[in-house]
């Protein structure tokens with residue numbers, strides 16, 4: 001069984017459901033590490049739908065920023081950890097550094113720290129991420145920065161992962 005699995009795909013591709021399905025092949029307790037924050041009512045409802053979909057075998061931990069140290073804390077305490085999702089973590093980090101000229105390199109350094117932590121983990125980890133940037137080049141600077149960051153982070157995480165799956169239209173395709 002692969003130790004570190006990266007599941008990538010577009011919005012509403014079915015990647016979270018597929019990642020949960022992979023996590024179910026591990027026994028309980030399973031840990032769900034959520035990076036999303038309930039900014040508005042729509043997001044609260046979205047989060048609520050996800051919570052209903054998970055059953056009692058899951059422990060939910062919410063952490064928008066400190067991903068690597070939270071993984072360290074959770075290591076050994078459950079049978080599998082599902083991180084949903086890397087892209088929102090990057091968004092949270094970027095919004096906290098928006099005005100800093102070296103934001104991209106600061107965040108890439110945190111992604112490298114995350115890959116090092118993943119290599120040290122004893123508990124298997126499944127990470128969900130988004131494929132962004134397949135469309136036209138965004139006009140706005142922050143959106144371009146985010147797009148580049150998301151692509152670079154995915155490459156680093158895919159290189160560190162034992163297995164990489166892309167989900168398109170609900171169907172998984174094994175890339176690595």
Ligand SMILES: Nc1nc2c(ncn2[C@@H]2O[C@H](COP(=O)(O)OP(=O)(O)OP(=O)(O)O)[C@@H](O)[C@H]2O)c(=O)[nH]1
Nearest residue numbers: 011012013014015016034035036047050062084085
């Ligand atoms: N804070 C928090 N966020 C959660 C919880 N459960 C799920 N989420 C968030 O819900 C988000 C995923 O939901 P969606 O946006 O519906 O998924 P999607 O990526 O658009 O769709 P799929 O590709 O089909 O998975 C992730 O970013 C999670 O962090 C929770 O209990 N607490």
